[in-house]
Amino acid sequence: MKGLVVKNISNKYTVYAYNKIYTCVGMGKLKTNDIIKVGDKVEFEKLDNTKLTGRITSILPRKNNLIRPPVANIDLLGIVVSKSPAPDFMLIDKLIVFALINNITPVLCINKDDLNNNSDREYILSQYKNVVKKIVFVSAKTMYGIAELKAIITNKTIVFAGQSAVGKSSLINVIMEENILTGDLSEKTQRGKHTTRHCQLYFKNKIKIMDTAGFSNFEIDCDYHKLALLYPDFPVNKCKYDMCSHTKEEEKDCAVKQLVKAKKINQERYNRYVKLYNELKNGKPQKINYKRKGSK
Numbered sequence: 001m002k003g004l005v006v007k008n009i010s011n012k013y014t015v016y017a018y019n020k021i022y023t024c025v026g027m028g029k030l031k032t033n034d035i036i037k038v039g040d041k042v043e044f045e046k047l048d049n050t051k052l053t054g055r056i057t058s059i060l061p062r063k064n065n066l067i068r069p070p071v072a073n074i075d076l077l078g079i080v081v082s083k084s085p086a087p088d089f090m091l092i093d094k095l096i097v098f099a100l101i102n103n104i105t106p107v108l109c110i111n112k113d114d115l116n117n118n119s120d121r122e123y124i125l126s127q128y129k130n131v132v133k134k135i136v137f138v139s140a141k142t143m144y145g146i147a148e149l150k151a152i153i154t155n156k157t158i159v160f161a162g163q164s165a166v167g168k169s170s171l172i173n174v175i176m177e178e179n180i181l182t183g184d185l186s187e188k189t190q191r192g193k194h195t196t197r198h199c200q201l202y203f204k205n206k207i208k209i210m211d212t213a214g215f216s217n218f219e220i221d222c223d224y225h226k227l228a229l230l231y232p233d234f235p236v237n238k239c240k241y242d243m244c245s246h247t248k249e250e251e252k253d254c255a256v257k258q259l260v261k262a263k264k265i266n267q268e269r270y271n272r273y274v275k276l277y278n279e280l281k282n283g284k285p286q287k288i289n290y291k292r293k294g295s296k
């Protein structure tokens with residue numbers, strides 16, 4: 001039978017298949033590639049005809065396979081930002097790079113729109129309107145934009161990331177139309193338990209949301225030469241030199257720098273590119289740490 005892994009606690013896998021929930025064990029002999037992850041589509045066999053138990057026999061081909069957080073088959077990365085706490089633009093840039101490296105579509109979710117005025121909106125758009133195709137202004141408080149966000153997520157699997165207190169949990173709650181992440185346990189499903197410790201996939205009405213604290217510590221695994229390719233607002237192969245880094249004074253006829261000058265590429269966004277380029281080049285470990293509420 002085919003099923004979807006929605007939870008993994010100590011190698012006991014919760015597998016959803018044909019409206020039933022099975023508790024499964026893994027495949028036995030394990031190679032590194034065989035680590036079963038939340039989000040995996042798997043083939044499993046029933047162990048008992050009367051109980052909902054099974055053994056996973058294989059992992060079906062993946063769209064992507066993340067190490068940290070350890071999840072698979074993510075379609076969308078919901079990058080949540082707000083006016084308060086103020087956006088960490090470098091973190092947003094890094095999350096976009098992380099998404100693109102992993103074949104994930106970034107969705108910029110500008111939450112707490114009830115606090116924004118027009119210049120707040122214009123400012124964040126000036127940074128990302130040519131970078132991220134899907135940008136939504138939302139408010140978990142007033143429900144503004146939630147229908148639009150739900151339409152984007154329908155038939156997809158999304159994982160939310162962003163600074164602490166921007167409203168990730170609040171957004172998940174309003175999208176799922178119930179309190180699943182505030183410790184308000186529903187006895188029947190036990191949802192809401194341990195949400196900061198393990199990954200869990202919630203699904204309802206064709207929307208799948210991966211809840212994971214794993215983004216408090218993610219890594220960008222990218223060769224600095226290739227960083228610019230992960231900047232959708234930068235032109236490709238338009239500079240005089242093939243190996244142009246778009247960062248140095250002596251690089252004449254750099255198409256990127258010309259576009260910055262012409263205000264076609266945002267100056268601050270470009271400055272952050274130079275900073276990240278140099279960090280990667282100098283081999284600074286690209287472990288990005290940020291605290292999420294409730295994490296240590």
Ligand SMILES: Nc1nc2c(ncn2[C@@H]2O[C@H](COP(=O)(O)OP(=O)(O)O)[C@@H](O)[C@H]2O)c(=O)[nH]1
Pocket residue numbers: 111112113114115138139140141142163164165166167168169170171292293
């Ligand atoms: N004004 C306003 N506050 C919000 C909104 N969404 C969340 N909050 C508040 O922001 C705080 C942090 O929210 P939470 O969901 O815990 O953030 P998380 O740490 O990213 O999961 C809480 O006090 C929420 O009530 C919103 O759309 N507007």
Ligand SMILES: [Mg+2]
Pocket residue numbers: 168169170293
């Ligand atoms: Mg939270």
Ligand SMILES: [Zn+2]
Pocket residue numbers: 239240244245246247251253254255256257
């Ligand atoms: Zn260049």
